[in-house]
Amino acid sequence: MQDPIAIERRRNTINGWLLLTPALIMLTTFAFLPTIATFWQSLFSRGTRRRPTEFVELENYRALFDDPTFWLVVTNNLFYAGITIPVSILVALTMALWANSKIPARSFIRSAYFTPTILPMIAAANLWLFFYTPGFGVLDQIGALFGLPSTNWLGQPETALWAVCIVTIWKEAGFFMIFYLAALQTIPPDLKEAADIEGAGWWSYTGRIVLPLLMPTTLFILVNAMINSVKLIDHLFILTKGGPSDASKLLLYYIWESAFAFFDAPAAAAMTVLVLIALGALAAAQFLVIDRRTHYR
Amino acid sequence: MSAMTTARLAAWLEAALAIALAIVWISPLIFAFWAAFHTSSDAVNFKLDATWTLENFRTAWNGAPWLTYFLNSFLLVTSVLIGQFVLCTLAGFAFAQVEFRGKDVIFILVLLQLFILPEVLIVENYVVASELGIVDSILGMGAPYMASAFGIFLMRQTFKSVPKELDDAARVEGCGLLGVLWRVYVPAARPTYIAYALVSVSTHWNNFLWPLIVTNTDAARPITVGLSIFAAPENGVDISVISAATVMAIAPLLVLFLVFQRQFVQAFLQAGIK
Known part of the structure; x- marks a missing residue:
């Protein structure tokens, strides 16, 4: 006779794997295998009609590291992350503190902050085009009121990346605000009362009580903002196409361009691998440091 | 100035800033709506009394499937x-x-x-x-x-x-x-x-x-x-x-x-x- 517990356990295992099968097939097809294939591809040369692809070890990476455009794009992306992450978090926090306080027109304010979140990046880019266009764009017209000369915001290397950053901040700040707003509403009101009794002012209440309590939310938002600094590149297609002279080109856009405009799959694969490694490090940091507890409850 | 009026002033200022940011935040959307219903020369010159038109939608609609x-x-x-x-x-x-x-x-x-x-x-x-x-x-x-x-x-x-x-x-x-x-x-x-x-x-x-x-x-x-x-x-x-x-x-x-x-x-x- 077989042990009923063993039978039960075996049945659970079969059931568990059967339930997972559809999702695992899709994940394997569109995430796991492509990841491995990308690593593999990055070790082969670009095939031409005369010469088939051949194994070249790390040659593609060497070529990439010798490519000044690649380094420019990396620098751009670091700048993009360095600006959009802190600024959108700060703006989101300010928005949340306002949207949570007792001020008139609160629901209008909340919707106004949140609306950009639900727009496609492409549409957002079109809206901002109207602001940035030299001569008759809104920014230039406002500048003209103060006697400033017309500026081609998207057309000059010094300002193009800034213009791109601003659209990203505009798009994601309202989204991050929501998480702060939720966290703020879980802070018990007696803390505020106690602070008032102690005679603590707004600054010390916010700085000593509210901000520390918001720390987990800030970390969550930080991880999301870091992922977004790789992912949010749709607006480049409308605003600058990475120009002028690559001044606003970001990594994912460059990967797209290498693969689908220059047909240089090995270069694209090598860059993808580097991005995957960066994201993997971020994932490891998240799992090991930030929220070990919440995931394995 | 008494503490009461300072606090009220601060609250008023906070509300004003919050509303100002809200207006800045939806202004791209508002400009796009406004431009969509006006001829492009009226839109770029901000002629506030310009006549409204649906012509842009007609042109756009016929321009793509x-x-x-x-x-x-x-x-x-x-x-x-x-x-x-x-x-x-x-x-x-x-x-x-x-x-x-x-x-x-x-x-x-x-x-x-x-x-x-x-x-x-x-x-x-x-x-x-x-x-x-x-x-x-x-x-x-x-x-x-x-x-x-x-x-x-x-x-x-x-x-x-x-x-x-x-x-x-x-x-x-x-x-x-x-x-x-x-x-x-x-x-x-x-x-x-x-x-x-x-x-x-x-x-x-x-x-x-x-x-x-x-x-x-x-x-x-x-x-x-x-x-x-x-x-x-x-x-x-x-x-x-x-x-x-x-x-x-x-x-x-x-x-x-x-x-x-x-x-x-x-x-x-x-x-x-x-």
Whole structure:
């Protein structure tokens, strides 16, 4: 006779794997295998009609590291992350503190902050085009009121990346605000009362009580903002196409361009691998440091 | 000045700043609406008393197969949503309520996909899509997103919070595993499904890069790709017409948002907190 517990356990295992099968097939097809294939591809040369692809070890990476455009794009992306992450978090926090306080027109304010979140990046880019266009764009017209000369915001290397950053901040700040707003509403009101009794002012209440309590939310938002600094590149297609002279080109856009405009799959694969490694490090940091507890409850 | 008036002044100033930021934040949208209903020369000169016109919408509408784009976007979000509901429900249930060997390792693999974004794998995913023969189709645009790690995680967390007694009661009445899932867990997770649906629909209605890569005819293109082609500077369309096209493209989601505002915000929250 077989042990009923063993039978039960075996049945659970079969059931568990059967339930997972559809999702695992899709994940394997569109995430796991492509990841491995990308690593593999990055070790082969670009095939031409005369010469088939051949194994070249790390040659593609060497070529990439010798490519000044690649380094420019990396620098751009670091700048993009360095600006959009802190600024959108700060703006989101300010928005949340306002949207949570007792001020008139609160629901209008909340919707106004949140609306950009639900727009496609492409549409957002079109809206901002109207602001940035030299001569008759809104920014230039406002500048003209103060006697400033017309500026081609998207057309000059010094300002193009800034213009791109601003659209990203505009798009994601309202989204991050929501998480702060939720966290703020879980802070018990007696803390505020106690602070008032102690005679603590707004600054010390916010700085000593509210901000520390918001720390987990800030970390969550930080991880999301870091992922977004790789992912949010749709607006480049409308605003600058990475120009002028690559001044606003970001990594994912460059990967797209290498693969689908220059047909240089090995270069694209090598860059993808580097991005995957960066994201993997971020994932490891998240799992090991930030929220070990919440995931394995 | 007494402390009372200083406090009131500060409150007043805070409100003024908050409202000013709100106005700045929606001004791109407002300008686009205004431009969409005016001739481009009136729009760029900010003639506030200019006459309103629908001409831009007429021009935009005749300039591209918008109806097809809308239909494709609709089919895309619907098929992604159905796929996600089925796959994530089954997998989330396995992770939440079935004990089996190898579960933890697989769960970590699934969570990794939260970081290995489909967006980053565009090059190899295109190879996969062409081998499967689903390039330039709705399925090709939607398939990489169906087994969403986020959705699996969300459903797992929701199913974990379903009271065990309900589960036991259904089993006593003779329900099999799928029966329990269908009769007990799925109904209990209704709010999560609604939240997930809103997040998923708005994400995929707005998705651009992968649909751009995997489609190459108007028959399959969704609204975002259509809009980007229509508004490309090379085409030299004027700003009022682009605004009209943009307004058209965002209108369905914007109306949905304004009607279901509370639910939308709740949905994003719930989805983010889990």
